Amino acid sequence: xxxxxxxxxxxFRRHRRAIIVVLLLATVVVGSGAVGLSGDLAIVEFDAxxxxxxxxxxxxxxxxxxxxxxxxxxxxxxxxxxxxSLAETLELQRAVRENETVAPTxxxxxxxVGTGSAFVETYxxxxxxxxxxxxxxxxxxxxxxxxxxxxxxxxxxIESDRPILGPGTTAKxxxxxxxxxxxxxxxxxxxxxxxxADVDQAALLDAQLAIEDLAEEHVESTDQFVFGQALVERRxxxxxxxxFAVLGPLAxxxxxxxxxxxxxxxxxxxxxxxGLGAALAWTAGFVGWTGFQLTQLLVAxxxxxxxxxxxxxxxxxxxxxEAREAGSVVLETGxxxxxxxxxxxxxxxxxxxxxxxxxxGVTTLTTAAGFLSGVFGPFPAVREFGVVAAVGIVSAFLVFxxxxxxxxxxxxxxxxxxxxxxxIGRLPAVERLLSVGIVGAKRAPVAVVAxxxxxxLAGAYGAAHVDTSVDRTDFYPGDPPDWVxxxxxxxxxxxxxxxxxxxxxxxxxxxxxxxxxxxxxxxILIRGAVTSEAGVRAIHTAExxxxxxxxxxGGDPDAAVHTPFDAVERIAAFDDATDAELSAADRTGDGRxxxxxxxxxxxAFDFDPDTMAGxxxxxxxxxYQAVRVTVVVDxxxxxxxxxxxxxAVAAAADAEPGVTAxxxxxxxxxxxxxxxxxxxxxxxxxxxxxxxxxxxVALFRxxxxxxxxxxxxxxxxxxxxxxxxxxxxxxxxxxxxxTAIITGIAIGLGVDYAIHVSARYQQEREAEKLTHPxxxxxxxxxSRAVQDTGGTLFASAVTTAAGLGVLLFTxxxxxxxxxxxxxxVVGYAFLASVFLLPSLLVLHSRYx
Numbered sequence: 115x116x117x118x119x120x121x122x123x124x125x126f127r128r129h130r131r132a133i134i135v136v137l138l139l140a141t142v143v144v145g146s147g148a149v150g151l152s153g154d155l156a157i158v159e160f161d162a163x164x165x166x167x168x169x170x171x172x173x174x175x176x177x178x179x180x181x182x183x184x185x186x187x188x189x190x191x192x193x194x195x196x197x198x199s200l201a202e203t204l205e206l207q208r209a210v211r212e213n214e215t216v217a218p219t220x221x222x223x224x225x226x227v228g229t230g231s232a233f234v235e236t237y238x239x240x241x242x243x244x245x246x247x248x249x250x251x252x253x254x255x256x257x258x259x260x261x262x263x264x265x266x267x268x269x270x271x272i273e274s275d276r277p278i279l280g281p282g283t284t285a286k287x288x289x290x291x292x293x294x295x296x297x298x299x300x301x302x303x304x305x306x307x308x309x310x311a312d313v314d315q316a317a318l319l320d321a322q323l324a325i326e327d328l329a330e331e332h333v334e335s336t337d338q339f340v341f342g343q344a345l346v347e348r349r350x351x352x353x354x355x356x357x358f359a360v361l362g363p364l365a366x367x368x369x370x371x372x373x374x375x376x377x378x379x380x381x382x383x384x385x386x387x388x389g390l391g392a393a394l395a396w397t398a399g400f401v402g403w404t405g406f407q408l409t410q411l412l413v414a415x416x417x418x419x420x421x422x423x424x425x426x427x428x429x430x431x432x433x434x435x436e437a438r439e440a441g442s443v444v445l446e447t448g449x450x451x452x453x454x455x456x457x458x459x460x461x462x463x464x465x466x467x468x469x470x471x472x473x474x475g476v477t478t479l480t481t482a483a484g485f486l487s488g489v490f491g492p493f494p495a496v497r498e499f500g501v502v503a504a505v506g507i508v509s510a511f512l513v514f515x516x517x518x519x520x521x522x523x524x525x526x527x528x529x530x531x532x533x534x535x536x537x538i539g540r541l542p543a544v545e546r547l548l549s550v551g552i553v554g555a556k557r558a559p560v561a562v563v564a565x566x567x568x569x570x571l572a573g574a575y576g577a578a579h580v581d582t583s584v585d586r587t588d589f590y591p592g593d594p595p596d597w598v599x600x601x602x603x604x605x606x607x608x609x610x611x612x613x614x615x616x617x618x619x620x621x622x623x624x625x626x627x628x629x630x631x632x633x634x635x636x637x638i639l640i641r642g643a644v645t646s647e648a649g650v651r652a653i654h655t656a657e658x659x660x661x662x663x664x665x666x667x668g669g670d671p672d673a674a675v676h677t678p679f680d681a682v683e684r685i686a687a688f689d690d691a692t693d694a695e696l697s698a699a700d701r702t703g704d705g706r707x708x709x710x711x712x713x714x715x716x717x718a719f720d721f722d723p724d725t726m727a728g729x730x731x732x733x734x735x736x737x738y739q740a741v742r743v744t745v746v747v748d749x750x751x752x753x754x755x756x757x758x759x760x761x762a763v764a765a766a767a768d769a770e771p772g773v774t775a776x777x778x779x780x781x782x783x784x785x786x787x788x789x790x791x792x793x794x795x796x797x798x799x800x801x802x803x804x805x806x807x808x809x810x811v812a813l814f815r816x817x818x819x820x821x822x823x824x825x826x827x828x829x830x831x832x833x834x835x836x837x838x839x840x841x842x843x844x845x846x847x848x849x850x851x852x853t854a855i856i857t858g859i860a861i862g863l864g865v866d867y868a869i870h871v872s873a874r875y876q877q878e879r880e881a882e883k884l885t886h887p888x889x890x891x892x893x894x895x896x897s898r899a900v901q902d903t904g905g906t907l908f909a910s911a912v913t914t915a916a917g918l919g920v921l922l923f924t925x926x927x928x929x930x931x932x933x934x935x936x937x938x939v940v941g942y943a944f945l946a947s948v949f950l951l952p953s954l955l956v957l958h959s960r961y962x
Contacts, residue, residue, distance in 0.1 A: 119471050123464045130460075130520040137392070137517040145395030147402030163494075164786040166757075169639045169778035173742060175311055176731040178223065178279060178724065183313065183343060185322050187305040187329050188623065191336030194303045195268065197261050198335050200230035203305050204256055206332040207231060208249045210307055215324040219313040223724055227278050228305040230256055232285040236271035239688070269296045276684065277728050279306065281676030281744040290626040302626055307342075319344035341619055349616050353925055354413065365920040369420065372916055376428060376909035381525055386427040389510075389518040393423050396509035401502055411499045414932050417921060418859065419506045421914030421940065422481065425866060425907075426474050426514035431522070432906045433466035459526055463519050471515060473873045474866075476813050478511040481862025483805040487798035493790070507862075548904040551949040552897050559953035566950045570833045573840025580839055581848040615925070634667070636756060636779030638743040638764050643772035644730075645712040645738045650699075652770040653677055654706065656743040659763035665751040676744040678729040679706060682718045689721040712738065747781055757785035791849060794857075799835070802861040806831065810869070818876045826958045827872040830946035831864035837942045838935065847931055860939045867907050867947035875899035875955050896952055904948040911944040 126133065189203060207226040210216050220226075226249070234252040247255075259267070272285045273295060279287075286293065288304045307325055309318060322345040329338050373383045394416055401412065437457060457465065485503040554562040628634070638656040643649050657677050660666070666674040686693040695714040699707035707714060715738055719726045726732075731740040747756050760777040767775035807828050814824035838860050842849065878895035918940065921933025 119468060122471070123468060126467065126516070126520070127460055127464055130523060133516045134520045134524065137513065141392045141395050141513075143399075144403075145392075145399040147399035148395065150402035150405070151398060151408060164783070164790070165776055166778040166782045166786050169637070169776040170783060172641075172740070173637060173639055173778065176740065177729070177742060178727040183309040183311060183318065185307040185309065185325055185340060185342035185345070186623065187307065187325065187333075187338060187340055188302060188619070189305065189333060189336050189338050190302045192301065193299050194336055195229070195298050195300050196335070197259070197264050199333075200228075200233070200264075201253075201256065202333050202335060203228045204230040204249070204253050206305065206328060208253065209328045209332055210325060211249055213324055213328060216307070216321045216328075219309045219317055219321040221308050221310050223727065224279065224308065226305065226307050227288070229272070229285060229288050229303050232274075232278055232288065233268055233271040236274045236276060236285065237267055239276070240270075265298045268298055277676075277681070277725060279308070279728065281681070281729055281742070287628060291628055292626075304627060315344055318342070319348055339619055341623060346616060346620075350926075353616070354929075358413070358924075361920045361923055364923075365420075365917050368916045368920070369424070369913055372909075372913040373424070376913065377431065381529070382431050382522065385518055385522050385525065386424065386431070388521070389427060389513045390420065390423045392517060393419055393506065393510040393513045396513070397502060397506035400505045400509075406498050406502065409495050409498075411495050412502060414921075414929065414936075415499065415503050415506055417918050417933070417936070418503060419510055420917045421863070421910070421936075422477075422507055422866065423510040423514060424913050424917075425910035426510055427518060428906045428910050428913075429470045429474060429870060429903075430466060430514055430519055432902070433470045434463050434519070434522070435466075436902060437462035437465040437469075459523055463523055467515070467519060469874070469877060470870075472813065472817060473869045474511060474515065476809055476869055477862070477866040478507055480802075480806045480809055480865040481507050481859075483802055483809075483862070485859065485862065487801040487857070490794075490797055490801065493794070496794070503859075544905045544908055545901055547908065548900050548948055551904070551952045552900050554949065555896060555952035555956045559956045562950060562953040563957065566833055566946075569840075570836045573836035573838075575840070576843030577836060577839030580843050581846065617927070634747045634751070634781055636745045636747055636760050636777065636781050638745065638760065638767060639740060639776045639778055640743070640767060641740040641774050641776075644741045645710060645715060646772055647709055648770040648772050649741075650707055650709070650711055652767040652773045652775060653679065653741060653743060655770070656763055656767040656775060659766050660743065660745045660760070663745075663759040663763065665745075665747045665756045665759055667746045667748050674746040676729070676746075678715070678726075678741045678743075681725050681729045682707075682714055685718045685722050685725060689717065692717040692721055745779070751781070753781045753785040754788065756781040798857045799861075802857065803828075803832065806861055806865050810865070813869075814872070814876075817873075818880075820876070822961075823872060823876060823958060826954050827868050827951070828865075829954055830868050830951045831861055831943075833950060834864045834939075834942040834946040835860045837946075838938050841938055841942075842935065845934075847935060856935050856939060859936070860943070863939055864943045864946065867911075867943045868951055870903045870907060871899060871947050871951050872955065874903040879959075896955060900948055900952055907944055907947060911940050915940045 187203070187206065189199065191199065193199070207228055207230075210226055211220065231249065231252050234255045235247065238247070238255065272289065272293075275284055277283055278285060288306075289300050290302050293300050309321065313321075322340060322342040325342075326340040326345065329340055370383060370387070373386060374380065377383050377386070397415060397419060401408070406412070438459070482504040485500045485507065487500065489497045489500045638660070640649065640652050640656065644653070657675055660675045682692060682696055686696050692714065695717045696707060699709050699711050699714050701708045715726065715730055715732070719730075719732065729742060729744075730738060732738050745760065757777065760779075760782060764775040764777040767773070807825065810824035810827050811821045812824070814827070815821040835857065838856065839849075841847075875896055878898045881895075915937045918933050918936045921929050921936075924930055924933075
């Protein structure tokens with residue numbers, strides 16, 4: 115069977131211009147898909163695919179709840195409970211409901227909720243007045259209160275236990291967690307604007323922008339800001355885009371400068387940059403053709419391609435230079451006949467490609483496998499990232515294995531020039547650096563490996579204890595540093611929609627309010643025959659089980675668990691029909707229903723559909739399909755403990771015939787996400803390492819008749835990954851959605867660096883045996899391999915780290931962490947390849 119590399123090199127030498135034409139046409143065709151890319155970046159979602167996530171989506175679709183698409187208007191000031199401030203937000207609610215942009219996006223029932231409207235409703239109910247009130251009715255009623263009356267009645271309304279948007283949400287939910295009962299003072303409060311779950315993103319963004327304008331117009335006595343999903347994504351996208359508009363050119367300047375230092379030839383720099391642009395065009399076109407949503411994870415793909423593409427380009431060009439510099443050469447994949455004298459450029463390029471194509475080809479396969487390991491994980495954003503990154507690295511291989519070397523030859527021929535620049539590994543400063551690994555391998559290889567093993571074991575301990583917390587606010591831009599004011603692309607406050615950054619706003623909401631994204635409400639969703647006797651028993655079982663857990667919010671345990679029957683009892687206190695049906699269903703006289711409760715729910719829905727819609731789902735045909743039991747857990751409770759206990763509660767309720775019970779809610783979903791991250795860490799590591807190991811063993815067995823050399827080459831890859839995870843533990847960098855991809859990437863980059871050294875060492879070893887067949891030590895071959903290939907790796911590592919280092923200057927914490935972790939990956943891969951691997955190769959040679 116003919117060697118595929120020899121076949122390709124023969125094709126390359128005969129048809130290199132055709133290769134240029136084909137790959138340029140492919141760049142145009144594939145890259146044209148980039149015109150379909152949206153300029154907006156979506157915030158990464160952290161929910162894992164799980165039973166709890168499916169149940170939560172069911173709750174959002176079918177119950178009245180504050181976890182629907184809600185726009186928050188946060189009001190801040192010395193006191194936001196004054197009559198003037200409450201009147202302003204009542205007027206804001208009216209304006210929102212009547213606005214032609216906002217109104218079509220709102221739910222039909224209770225589209226806005228604020229402290230003023232909740233106060234009016236509670237006050238009228240205390241007088242026995244029930245029924246639907248328009249926002250104008252509430253405004254007129256509120257206008258009858260002066261400051262003294264309001265101060266007397268408002269605290270009572272705030273302490274009411276009547277739900278405002280489903281169980282667990284009361285008028286107090288709109289106020290900060292440090293609000294003191296009975297007080298008429300609060301430095302902040304919220305207004306909810308509730309949108310239909312099916313509203314499309316464009317309409318939602320227009321609505322939230324309109325709400326922002328209305329809030330500025332109507333809220334004058336206090337400060338305010340608007341916070342909502344579409345608005346946040348727009349602001350985050352604008353801020354990230356503005357940052358990269360400055361940092362992108364900065365990165366380009368840094369990379370060009372370093373490439374000039376590495377190549378010392380502007381033509382080679384230009385060819386490499388052209389190849390990088392082609393690889394990026396292929397990748398962007400693929401994203402456009404597939405319709406993937408741009409996220410801040412996908413923003414990291416170009417930076418990864420920069421590193422890998424530059425590495426490929428450096429190896430191709432440096433091996434070409436080495437071949438040009440040699441006085442005599444042997445084509446490894448062709449005939450063994452020697453050619454005397456410096457080879458012509460075409461032959462030199464073929465020799466260079468022969469020495470590097472297998473290495474970058476296997477690197478492409480292993481790196482793509484590392485990226486694709488994320489496809490088996492539970493996070494859609496990570497799966498998409500893996501696919502796009504894999505396509506990108508394959509594109510880089512095709513471009514730098516075909517287009518770039520062919521273009522370089524054409525330019526050299528067109529410009530009638532000879533590239534005689536010395537390889538970077540032959541520069542004195544780089545030689546001295548690389549000699550450390552060579553000296554260690556020659557004098558004490560066992561000691562070098564032993565020290566590396568101890569460090570790896572320490573790293574493995576840290577890897578086992580890396581935090582897996584998930585914080586969505588880390589994907590929000592923070593405050594821009596002072597230096598950005600030097601650039602006109604940035605405008606004061608525009609990227610956050612106010613004087614605070616998005617991250618400041620999100621942190622304020624999470625820290626001060628229970629309902630602003632950090633709430634600790636869990637749910638037991640019960641579906642099926644919920645009005646039957648078995649369904650009633652399931653509800654009681656869930657309630658009793660929740661009361662017996664150790665995770666409830668402090669104070670009154672009964673106030674932390676909310677069932678449909680709690681809502682029915684509140685309604686029965688005012689409605690005789692509901693009270694009568696409830697008494698009829700109570701066969702034991704304990705005040706709680708025991709039998710079939712369809713009539714009870716019917717009566718309660720007739721009297722107060724808003725309250726009942728928060729705890730019972732009744733379909734369009736009037737059939738009762740589901741109920742939910744809400745459990746408010748302690749804010750300091752471990753989410754994994756909460757999930758374990760509530761799943762046990764759900765399992766007990768699920769034992770009743772005709773119903774199914776599922777634990778869900780924010781704590782349970784967060785626990786699922788953490789567990790999924792841990793599984794992904796193990797699974798992606800196992801998949802990527804297994805593929806890498808098998809490919810390396812197969813490659814070295816076929817090319818060099820040494821499967822054990824392939825296994826030896828994999829050792830530094832594992833060590834370097836352990837060092838990365840251990841450093842993440844020391845630096846308290848969590849293993850979450852944006853760092854979950856580093857496992858596969860670390861293995862891919864580690865193989866990229868290690869395989870170049872091992873393959874070059876074996877090639878030098880074989881050449882050495884031709885001239886010194888009796889040689890037993892391979893130290894000369896090792897020196898040549900590490901100095902030449904290690905020099906290229908040094909240039910690649912420095913350039914890649916510098917390019918990724920630009921991410922440290924973004925305003926998004928997640929991208930900053932990603933950049934830092936990737937710098938660690940590159941640095942440790944380089945260290946393992948040029949300082950540890952030489953000692954392993956010496957020991958391997960001795961063993962053989």
